[in-house]
Amino acid sequence: MAHNFIEMAAVTDAGSVRQFNEDCVVTDSEIGVAVLADGMGGHRAGEVASHMAAQIIFSDLQSQGPQFQSGAGPQSPLRALDLSINRANAAVFEAAQARSAYHGMGTTVALAVFYDDRVALGHIGDSRIYRLRNDALRLLTRDDSLLRDQIELGLISAEDARDSHNRSLVTHALGIAKSIHAHVREDDASPGDIFVLCSDGLNDLVDDADIELIVRALKSNLPLAANHLVQAAKDNGGYDNVSVILARVGKPLPAANLRRWIARRFRWLR
Amino acid sequence: MAKLVVSRGGSIVHQSFLEQKRVNVGRESHNHVVIDDPAVDAEHAAIVPVGNDHILEDLGSVYGTFVNGTRVRKHILQHGDVIEFGAHYLRYMNPKASADRDLERTMLITGLGSTAVGGARQSGPPKSVGVPSARHPSVNFPKGRIRVTAGSGAGDAIELDRVVATFGRSGDRLAVIARRPHGYFITHVEGRNYPRVNRQSIGKEARALRHGDVIEVADQQLEFLLDQGASA
Numbered sequence: 001m002a003h004n005f006i007e008m009a010a011v012t013d014a015g016s017v018r019q020f021n022e023d024c025v026v027t028d029s030e031i032g033v034a035v036l037a038d039g040m041g042g043h044r045a046g047e048v049a050s051h052m053a054a055q056i057i058f059s060d061l062q063s064q065g066p067q068f069q070s071g072a073g074p075q076s077p078l079r080a081l082d083l084s085i086n087r088a089n090a091a092v093f094e095a096a097q098a099r100s101a102y103h104g105m106g107t108t109v110a111l112a113v114f115y116d117d118r119v120a121l122g123h124i125g126d127s128r129i130y131r132l133r134n135d136a137l138r139l140l141t142r143d144d145s146l147l148r149d150q151i152e153l154g155l156i157s158a159e160d161a162r163d164s165h166n167r168s169l170v171t172h173a174l175g176i177a178k179s180i181h182a183h184v185r186e187d188d189a190s191p192g193d194i195f196v197l198c199s200d201g202l203n204d205l206v207d208d209a210d211i212e213l214i215v216r217a218l219k220s221n222l223p224l225a226a227n228h229l230v231q232a233a234k235d236n237g238g239y240d241n242v243s244v245i246l247a248r249v250g251k252p253l254p255a256a257n258l259r260r261w262i263a264r265r266f267r268w269l270r
Numbered sequence: 271m272a273k274l275v276v277s278r279g280g281s282i283v284h285q286s287f288l289e290q291k292r293v294n295v296g297r298e299s300h301n302h303v304v305i306d307d308p309a310v311d312a313e314h315a316a317i318v319p320v321g322n323d324h325i326l327e328d329l330g331s332v333y334g335t336f337v338n339g340t341r342v343r344k345h346i347l348q349h350g351d352v353i354e355f356g357a358h359y360l361r362y363m364n365p366k367a368s369a370d371r372d373l374e375r376t377m378l379i380t381g382l383g384s385t386a387v388g389g390a391r392q393s394g395p396p397k398s399v400g401v402p403s404a405r406h407p408s409v410n411f412p413k414g415r416i417r418v419t420a421g422s423g424a425g426d427a428i429e430l431d432r433v434v435a436t437f438g439r440s441g442d443r444l445a446v447i448a449r450r451p452h453g454y455f456i457t458h459v460e461g462r463n464y465p466r467v468n469r470q471s472i473g474k475e476a477r478a479l480r481h482g483d484v485i486e487v488a489d490q491q492l493e494f495l496l497d498q499g500a501s502a
Contacts, residue, residue: 040376106378139400146321147401149382156325156344162405163346165367166321171381207403210433217436218446220460228448232433235450236406 004189005250006032006114009222011230015201016238022046023199023243024054032114033061034245038127038199040173041105045096049107049175052095053088060084061113077113077120078186085109085122085174085182092175106173109182110141110197112247119189119249124182125170128203130196130211131187132219137196137212141183144172167204193249194219198229201242205233215246222246272324272347272364274303274317278357288324288364293317295355296329309333309356317347321379322366326353413497414454414479416447421490430454438465438488445487447479447494454479454494461488 008029014021022039024047037054039046064080088109096102108125121129126143142148146169150156156164174180189195194215203211210232218225226244233242274293276284284303286293293302296313305314311331318325324347328335336354337345345351349367353360416437418426428435430449436459438444443461447454455476458464464471465487467479479485481496 038376040378042375046376104378108376143401144381145401146379146381150320151401153382155320155382156346158400158402160344160346162402163348164321165323165346167401167404168376169321169379170376171379173378176378203401204404205406206433208400213432214434217434218459220440220444224446224457224459228434228446231448231450236409 004114004117004191004252007222007248007250008034008245009226010034010036010243010245011223011226012243013230013234013238013241015241016234018239018241020044020047021241022050023201023241024050025197025243025245026054026058027245027247028058028062029247031062032247033058033111034195034197034247035061035109035111036127036197036199036243036245037110037174038108038125038201038241038243039105040107040170041096041102043101045102045105046107048095048102049092049105052092053107053109053174056088056091057084057109057111060087077115077118078184081111081113081120081122082182082184085111085124085184086180089174089180090178093178096175104176106175108144108170108199109174110199112195112197112245114189114247114249117189117249117252118186119195120184120186122182122184124180125173126200128196128198128200130198130208132194132196132212132215133190133192135212135216137208137215139208140187143170143200144183145170167200189249191249191251194222195245195247195249197245197247199241199243201238201240202229202233202244204240205236205238205242219248222248272362272367275361275363276303276305276355277359277361278307283358288317288319290319292319295360303360305355305358305360307356307358310358314355315353323347324362324364324367409451411449411451412453414449415495415497416485417493417495419484419491419493421488423490437485437490437492443488445485448476454496456485 006029008027010025010027012023012025024037026035035054035058037050039050096105108127110123110127110129113120123141126145129140147166214228226246229244230242272288274286295303295315297310298312314331315335316327326345328343334341347362349364351362414430416428418424434448436446444459445465446459447456457476479494483494485492
């Protein structure tokens with residue numbers, strides 16, 4: 001059984017213009033879980049929604065971590081990830097119904113769960129997941145956004161979309177309806193791969209070529225790479241909150257170290 | 271709310287508000303906005319609302335549709351755009367459709383495609399077509415370059431025209447120079463030794479570069495040159 005070691009770096013920033021940060025990032029490289037959420041809703045309810053969703057999803061996955069590792073649990077990581085999103089959705093939706101100040105609140109989500117040499121990915125809304133492999137960046141998610149619909153239906157060109165005012169319009173979010181169908185899928189995670197989870201405050205302001213350049217150039221220092229991504233978004237206007245999680249897949253650990261490593265990884269169980 | 275103002279020879283001949291429905295523009299009287307001009311087709315153009323946008327579409331007109339002097343087939347209208355119809359000018363007024371995105375809040379809206387609404391499940395990898403970044407209107411970056419004065423690649427000149435550029439050797443001693451609106455900054459990336467600027471170690475923090483600074487990283491000596499005439 002080949003366990004890959006995951007290294008992570010995360011940054012979240014209110015940006016250059018906004019007073020509050022309604023984004024939320026939660027990571028744990030030991031159990032290989034990364035969650036990013038970008039909240040929406042007035043009077044800082046977006047902050048409530050993003051934090052609720054990220055925390056619920058995270059602790060849900062955390063409590064099932066060992067099952068991913070053994071591969072023997074009744075639930076596949078993909079199913080666990082889907083269930084955690086559904087639990088978070090129910091909780092945020094319920095909270096939104098219970099308090100008038102929270103009506104209409106919701107959040108995007110992007111998350112990754114690493115196990116063996118695989119990764120389970122999930123997303124809702126316009127937060128994104130990219131992967132840098134062999135120095136080439138690839139977008140792995142499709143935004144739930146009006147603009148993406150417009151481009152895919154051929155109503156406007158991708159170039160024209162740069163002038164659109166529809167960037168803030170998402171077509172799907174967590175917490176706004178009783179049930180939710182998140183986009184979830186599995187992919188392989190090879191040593192050297194770097195997964196990039198981000199809120200639209202990054203990719204609306206920094207084009208893919210520059211995201212690729214920064215991650216590629218600074219991949220040996222993930223915290224520095226994450227900081228440079230956020231800095232680039234702020235330098236280009238930074239009119240939205242901006243969040244980034246970088247997760248690099250390491251080489252499989254030698255079997256001799258494995259038991260010790262697992263013990264350290266699940267210290268919290270005791 | 272968005273507004274259309276039609277003028278000819280400096281005087282306003284028509285004004286109307288744009289609501290959430292399609293508006294046809296042409297010479298014939300059945301159009302929502304009628305422009306009686308020989309250079310205008312019977313049905314010349316349409317303005318279609320999509321989300322926060324109003325999209326101007328030329329309907330295959332003989333003389334074409336021009337926005338701010340450029341012929342367009344399809345164009346996302348921006349606050350203050352002037353559309354020419356022969357001797358008539360149609361001005362699009364919508365303060366919300368300006369480059370000022372500060373106040374935009376994320377909102378939920380119904381998608382357009384059947385797969386986009388509700389229970390869309392993604393199986394394989396998505397199409398590579400993504401939504402590109404927004405056009406950032408008015409960020410001015412300085413112009414700088416590096417001249418390699420000693421070590422490998424001596425004599426080379428490297429333009430610092432991207433967001434970051436690395437120097438040194440990866441896996442050993444590496445430094446990054448970031449281009450920012452207010453100047454260039456060098457930071458240590460990896461390796462046991464920090465880069466030196468003017469013979470002083472920069473440590474862990476980012477350091478601002480000045481014209482003429484001498485940088486040492488790995489086996490290279492570099493000179494930083496800033497184009498003083500460039501916009502700051």
